[in-house]
Amino acid sequence: MNVKSETCFSNHDKKPLSFFSSEEEAFSSAKYAKKRYGHSLLPYLCEKCKMWHLSPKSRHTQSEECSYCTDSKGGLKQLYVSNYKAQKRADILFKSNGVLLNVYSCPHQNGFHLSKK
Ligand SMILES: [Zn+2]
Ligand SMILES: [Zn+2]
Structure with a gap:
């Protein structure tokens, strides 16, 4: 369609x-x-x-750095182009190091970030 x-x-x-x-x-x-x-x-x-x-x-790049948001260490956060991509990344990270991450949409621009619960 x-x-x-x-x-x-x-x-x-x-x-x-x-x-x-x-x-x-x-x-x-x-x-x-x-x-x-x-x-x-x-x-x-x-x-x-x-x-x-x-x-x-x-x-687009698969993931890029957000020009607005920083992580806990003060570095720029990775920006994912879609919820789906961010979720996939979160799944991979969870499987590899057991860290559960939340997907949320960037408040400043079109894209998604991951954050620790
Ligand atoms: Zn952001
Ligand atoms: Zn439209």
Whole structure:
């Protein structure tokens, strides 16, 4: 399913963006695009319409540093592009060192952080 947004447009070519009601749906569409066209796309939650869009992966890194939030040691926190990615990372960390981490959305920008409970 590929539905075009009436509120959100591509910065690049001004065409309406496709939107998805869930992250899973966006992910499966991204997977399809990768297979079919070789495009690497990443889902992100849109602040405007509260739906999921896809954007080229080149504009994202899997995780980057937040320019606003710092951890307990004063270093910049890792910023994850999606809740799903952050949760996966938390699962890996839990399995490797038994530390349970919470996913929460960054109060300053689009993205997610992990914090100790
Ligand atoms: Zn939108
Ligand atoms: Zn942040």
